[in-house]
Amino acid sequence: MATSDVHPLDDLIQALRRLPGVGIKSAQRMAYQLLQRDREGAQQIARALDTALEAVQHCEQCHTFTVGRLCAICQDESRDTARLCVVETPADLAAMERTGAYQGRYYVLMGRLSPLDGIGPRDLGLPELLERTAQDGVQEVILATSFTAEGEATAHAISEALKSRGVHVTRLARGVPVGSELEYVDLGTIAHALSDRR
């Protein structure tokens, strides 16, 4: 649906549609809002995108977002390298960290298995995960993917692959309410689920 004869505006609306969950109607509303009432916000978004594209990379070891080669946690030699916690996103990693109950390291999948969205094991770096658990003296892999259908499927796939290699695999206990995303769970519940892991 063409909205005007103004090409830069139509280009902006089309560009905004690349944001997940944003259709034509939302993209229009966003473009109008930015150009009409929040030009400063538009500049802020453009600058933040440029800066993030330039600066943000993946940690070579755990794959979370970071500005250097290695993230702060992977650089921290006081962390317990025998334990590796597998999470879906950097936000989930941050939630685990806020509990203060975990001193091991992480592996961030940057997603979860989702055949419908074309996200398979390779997109989540599962081959590298298997390699890393084999090399780095990892004794326990703690699966902290979401307790959703896709998160459980992801945990299951990782669990099967690791168990066949003799790695000790645990899963956060079901103290975490089923159907919820880790990031929104209160810290006490996450801490309990961690200590009750099986």
Next chain:
Amino acid sequence: MATSDVHPLDDLIQALRRLPGVGIKSAQRMAYQLLQRDREGAQQIARALDTALEAVQHCEQCHTFTVGRLCAICQDESRDTARLCVVETPADLAAMERTGAYQGRYYVLMGRLSPLDGIGPRDLGLPELLERTAQDGVQEVILATSFTAEGEATAHAISEALKSRGVHVTRLARGVPVGSELEYVDLGTIAHALSDRR
């Protein structure tokens, strides 16, 4: 809520929250999606924002978005200057144009009265609208704002201001949408269609 120790990422998430209807959770999802799976899209959005901020202005006459001083419609001397159609957005203007049923000119409010959002008559350029109808030989102002509470309030405010100046004001008819079956139309619409029968 800090999501990581990566400042450019947090900055991006904060920036994306300036988009209308985007909360912390959506902003995170957007930032991860762009950095993880759609860096090209991120570049496209940043470039489109820069270009639009640079190029897109308001038409001096009707206030719609345009790249020059005047939009194509305001420049078109074959349009009927005696009729002025008041719409909320450039998208509404485009919808009117697609009907092919209107040959007059427009005034684009770029919004509607919304006291809760702090959008008052001055933000919609109502003083300029009154001025324009007084100057340009406008004989009829057609109110084509939305048929929502805010759109109706906007139409009412404009109507009162113009009528007190002796301008002929009309409103798009309310009624049953073409092609729809009566039993599926909401009762309020049917009631209006009945009272507006002609």
